Amino acid sequence: MATVTPRTLSGFMELLPAEQLKFERMLALLRETYSSYGFTPLDTPVIESAEVLLAKGGGETEKQVYRFMKGDNDLALRFDLTVPLAKYVAAHYAELSFPFRRYQIGKVYRGERAQRGRFREFYQADIDIIGDGKLDVLNEAEIPAIICDTFTRLGVKRFQIRVNNRKLLNGFYAMNGMSEKAAEIMRTVDKLDKIGAEAVRQCLINDVKMLPCKAENVMDFMAVKGTNDEVIAALERYRGMDATFDEGLDELKTVVRYLADFGVAEENFAVDLTIARGLDYYTGTVYETLMLDHPEIGSVCSGGRYDDLAGYYTDRRLPGVGISIGLTRFFYILSEQGLLSDEGGASPCDALILPMTEELSPAIAAAAALRKAGLRVQLYTEKKKFKAKMSYADRLGVPYVVFLGEDELAEGVLSIKDMRSGEQRKLTADETAALLRADAAGRAAATLIKE
């Protein structure tokens, strides 16, 4: 007798098979892309000592953390993949080689108020490059290539990586004597997209209490737009007034300079001086990524350069650069908006084999042979009517059904039906394998996201 209602907690994503197959495809594609740049996979515990995980402490994060006692141990679930990385690098410093390049794709936990599209358990996909003491700006130049490869492979056509450099901002505020108000100014400028330039100018004057001429300077600076060459030319006009600014400009020029060599098209890249990101953390290049036809999604891949990864755990200076994708939310939105293609592989197999005879050996052997040929093949196991078997194949969304009845056995062939076109033909085992392989390759080539 059933005694408990089976339910999944709100804020926790649990997908049906066809959607899960798409999610797995996304995971596989990310692993492949990150590996192609020499990032090594990392897997850290979901549970850490609360003292270690909350070393930084304070803020919204701490309130959201899942924290609990087990025996005498004060434990917490990781709320991001950055703190575990800092712990890992500090703890295993002597055993690692730097630059240390790792990717980690894993679940993190935040007990936020549950609401549509907000998750308490969600995947993050992070890559980071950590230096020992120093880290060349070339690493910052490589990041756009990785973002570009990732979204191109996912099938996103119109996307733009928006880049800024915190040294440009800090230098600009310093040269204008606004350093003290920098954080406040940046928070205000961040509203540009939402409230528009005029409202931001008014906020700067009325709320941040800036002189109108200084507010004007900020608005002029943030309005610098255009091709990469145009933006850099405009920024060159500020050169010589602040050492930090000049450093930031040189770094930006390095990032822009190698874009083409890295294979990043100019249309996928833009300097955007309004981007700031995590105010206390980032110190150099910062990145956001927008799907241009879906700006309402916001940035789908963000990050930047930081100078002190693990200050709470070690006195060593460990600078790095990293980016992160909030996969669960990204997938949820893509799915909601109908942007996920069914073509690529919403089927758990390439073919379903239906035995049509009492003696099952030929069907079993045929399935085994097709698997040996590299195919994903499910053997239908139940004794049901033909119609029920076909209906199962249909609901599973399998591309092909292979029949093996007395006729086929006598002729030494397989009957194979394309479930999409309805076309059915008789083929030898080798021909069947070739057909299925070609079809599987075609589906593998289809992108996950269709815009």
Place this chain on the structure above:
Amino acid sequence: MATVTPRTLSGFMELLPAEQLKFERMLALLRETYSSYGFTPLDTPVIESAEVLLAKGGGETEKQVYRFMKGDNDLALRFDLTVPLAKYVAAHYAELSFPFRRYQIGKVYRGERAQRGRFREFYQADIDIIGDGKLDVLNEAEIPAIICDTFTRLGVKRFQIRVNNRKLLNGFYAMNGMSEKAAEIMRTVDKLDKIGAEAVRQCLINDVKMLPCKAENVMDFMAVKGTNDEVIAALERYRGMDATFDEGLDELKTVVRYLADFGVAEENFAVDLTIARGLDYYTGTVYETLMLDHPEIGSVCSGGRYDDLAGYYTDRRLPGVGISIGLTRFFYILSEQGLLSDEGGASPCDALILPMTEELSPAIAAAAALRKAGLRVQLYTEKKKFKAKMSYADRLGVPYVVFLGEDELAEGVLSIKDMRSGEQRKLTADETAALLRADAAGRAAATLIKE
């Protein structure tokens, strides 16, 4: 200033990069093998409502569970992948097609006393086939094929899948009037490997309080060994005395009959009447898998047929068959015993590109081109002396280093050094790609486990 010592909790596995790469290879191989049989991936939350997760309640498990409150919610971390599967199938029954074949590879949590080789967070890799009301025995016959494929692909040469059928045991105990003592007898017989036949016989007489002749019957039955044909012939002598026994024998004969068609060699399979497994749960075929050269590891893949997956959540009868590998412990032991090969891919990339000129464009473009050719290529980014660069390549364990200096640029070639042989030569970009691809394919073909 560092304020907290970075540490990982005891009982939580955290691997260094070279080992993690091997673990990831194992994960990838399992996903591939399970997919090739048409299993669909599943991912359920790590956190569930305690009421749902502990519906069955009681026993050792409940004591080990990580359970805690968050706000008003009584939560728990999953301690296996079977209960979440039961919940999933019961909750999504109407949206699933049966037989429902899923695999799940994920972390589970048990707050056991930490000791060497015991983990509090560990991966399980499960496959299950769930029927709606009924499930054909053919599914039980397919399981050995999947186990066989899995361990063969992992590189284990001498392994044996040991199979029994609970109906044979239950029937045998019934025909001997021992049903009431069945559980106690099975627990005693389970010690055969450890304490030997004579001690088991004495236990049956002295502890289980059996008549010597009845204990003899048990010992005779458990001693049935030999080829599949011999075992079945021996079991046929018991036919006709108990309906359950006869059913079990027919099922066993079906499993054995199709082994060859499924591609399972007789040497990888043995009927073993001493195997019982989970006393209240399994109802038909049960499986254990031994690495014959490492029997001390115990069963590395176990499971069986059950008749009631989700009785706590639904009144529907959902029979199934499944197997599970405790991946973290399995990997730990393989690693401890030096059974993991370095050949397959302990390197995060196929080649490390070392730019040797001030201008980095050619090296960056060369790396991008090799990636386009499907290779995993890391660009070395730091300004260091040549010796430091080579030492980095060495510590990373990369198979090839590619140099690009003035000479190479002038000649339009790349210098490529095999880090294993020390051999260095100049090749065109296409030749380099071909060489790296051949080498990567060779490493991919090497098995993870070397016996």
